[in-house]
Amino acid sequence: MDLISRLNSEASLLRARLDILSRQSSSGLKASTLSEIAADVPRTVDLQNNIARRDSYTKSIDQSLTRMSVMQTALSRLSDIASEFRSDIATKLSSTDSNSLVTVQSRARTALQEVGQLLNTRLNGEYLFGGTDLANPPVPNPDSLPTSTMATTIATAVAGLTNANAATVTAATLAAAQDTTAGNSVFSAFLEDPAQGAGEPRRAVPVGDGELMTYGIRANANGTAISAGDTTGSWARDLLRGLMTLAALTPAQMAQGTGFDAVADSLRNTFRSAESALAEETGGLGAVQKQVEAAKTRHSDITTQLNTQLAELTEVDMASTLTRLQATRTQLEASYRATSGLADLTLTKFL
Secondary structure: OHHHHHHHHHHHHHHHHHHHHHHHHHHOEOOOOHHHHHHHHHHHHHHHHHHHHHHHHHHHHHHHHHHHHHHHHHHHHHHHHHHHHHHHHHHOOEOOEOHHHHHHHHHHHHHHHHHHHHHOOEEOOEEOOOOOOOOOOOOOOHHHHHHOHHHHHHHHHHHOOOOOOHHHHHHHHHHHHHOOOOOOOOOOHHHHOOOOHHHOOOOEEEEEOOEEEEOOOOOOOOOOOOOOOOOOOOHHHHHHHHHHHHHHOOHHHHOOOHHHHHHHHHHHHHHHHHHHHHHHHHHHHHHHHHHHHHHHHHHHHHHHHHHHHHHHHHEOOHHHHHHHHHHHHHHHHHHHHHHHHHHOOOHHHHO
């Protein structure tokens, strides 16, 4: 009986081992709860938290990269508009040919609306050039830009153009474009308010512990670009100012000759300034994209290493586990047979 008890005890141990190996071969994990690997719990938890944190950074990075890509598309088109009108003024607009104004003027009005719509670019319901005011358009009425207060003020200044006051006229258009007061500005009150959008930091994405990458651009202010030349200080305001001035010109102003040519020169410089600033803005945003992508790659590489370390603590070697599973099953079957044989042993059989 002592032998049978010992065999039963060994069988119990084999059954317990078989249950563990069966579970491990099914799940691939060493244990079903952390308590079963108590000695490795601190290291396991630390690795899991590290992996989760990097996964969170990666998700934020992916979202920001998508935003930056859409912003780049909008900036590229805005740059094209500035380039097109700078070229038109240089090659197609002349005070000696009043017919040259008609086509350029019509396109300027259409372009005004397009600029407004581009500045109102959205992604997943968020206005990308609106600062933290994600739900409201940075340009509230893009289709009404040709008749806005800013456009009307510029048109009034242009209507008074003579050969003697071109500098005064261009100064008036500059002031109109720089006016941030409610009702005069074409941009949202939020963006123009120093206590709100105008005073807030640019949008940024966390790419690591204590590490932010700034990429946001507000519709009414430059991001990284520094406008130079005949400028309001903002490529968006420069672009709007130039288009509104073009839209306001008439054959009567063209007839001024030298006065018109002076305004045309100013316009060309305004569009050149917007074009240059937009190129700088695009380049700056592109540089940030590369840095953010590098951070994403870094997180991916480190996460791979962390997952390997975590697997060593929590996962089994499947080939070894299956081999041990089969060996234990064989041992258990042999134990059952031995126990069964002893149970059937009688005194007569023994003698």
